[in-house]
Amino acid sequence: MRPNRRQLFATLLSAAAAGKLGRAADDAVTIPGKRPMILHNDRPEDLETPVRYFDSWLTPIDAFFVRQHIPRPAPIDPEAYRLTVNGMVSNPRQLSLADLRKLPQYTVPATIECTGNGRGFFTPKVPGIQWMRGAIGNAEWKGPRVGDVLKLAGLDASAAFLEADGADAGVAATPDFVRSLPIQKAMHPATILALSMNGQAPDIHGFPVRLIVPGWDGTSSVKWVIRISAAAQPNGGFFMNPAYRFPKYALPPGSPPRPGELEVIHGMPVKSCITAPEDQARFAPGAIAIRGFAWAGEQSIERVDVSTDGGSRWHAAELSSPKLPFAWRLWHLDWRPTDPGYYTILSRATDSAGRVQPIVATWNPSGYLWNAIDRVGVTVEAAA
């Protein structure tokens, strides 16, 4: 039934009253445009994709994870939108969406993964959103190259960094979300200002313009970007330092960070994830499909090996095409266990640079870059 205006108003009123009375953590929350998602924070929205949704190479927008440090900006009017291009350029510009659409458009399939995906697996526990497997997704991003935009503005040859600012502003005294990346990465032909995601407006994922920095951690791909500035130095704000840095030298688990030894993360590690079967699932005897995804930042996936006996024996999984840098590959292995019992299934990816997924992920105080061999357990019942 389509509610009339009066009913809508009553609903809004009661929602407002409920909000005032408590905003209890257990209130049901629905995020417009999203399927049921693992809810880590509903204000601002931090949503994890249940791995059972990862059954296609492109992750649909309605299933794509969301990470927000600070509230979304007020809706941006696409007609009024302007991208400021300034800093070390000879011809600073204010570009409209029409200007950006006039430049050659490129489609880049790229996996975006939150730097903290898998934080919940680290022991000892570290503060931050306790993402497990699903702060990741793969999409086709389309828009002009950042390099073309910078050439249009007359980039100074001595610029070393590109700073990107999103339209979102902090709450209370939280810092503004600003990131920098080395100019070489900004000028890479796959680094684009995405105007669309899987052929649609990126919506909560950064409408109308999102920077896409393929192969790097998700935080580099600034949403709602309204300014890019060429600079001699990287931005020194919170989201560049100390946030989103990784220890240069590994620390004993549980140690405090060593601020002088933290480095900006350039590129993501090699990683695979088992998306089926579900952990602790039970099966009747018969065929069981083991599947998942694997990606390797700026590299491509060379192989994925799967074990169904806790790592004694490994079997090469079938990999999906295409084999690309930046984008994940799906993999699967058809398995027919001969005996009933409990099985520990593992997956291990190897990339085109020869990097192999480790048994133990490197503990770090912020819980970034979890990439240990993935693991689920299943029970196969005895035949009836």
Next chain:
Amino acid sequence: MTARTLWLACALSAPVAAADQAVLDRGQKEEARSCLPCHSLRLVHSQRLSRATWNKELDKMAGWGAKIQDRDALLEYLAANFGDDKPAAAPALSGDGSGGKKP
């Protein structure tokens, strides 16, 4: 421990527990007052951290503008309910906002 000493221990600890409960209640009120202006409580309740780490988190949040008044009670409440000795929070799912498309 014999039944008698166990009974004694329970009897002696009961008033202490009651006093603690008052602090925990204050802590919960403080949580609503100082955390809710910027984010939902899920962000807090989904974490399991040591007392020392919660203490640092409170400093971080104060630095970002949280106006924490009853800090000791809030720390007690967080450590008692969301300590790293507690089992992981059960994942919560949002409702279906996709407009009826099947997952």
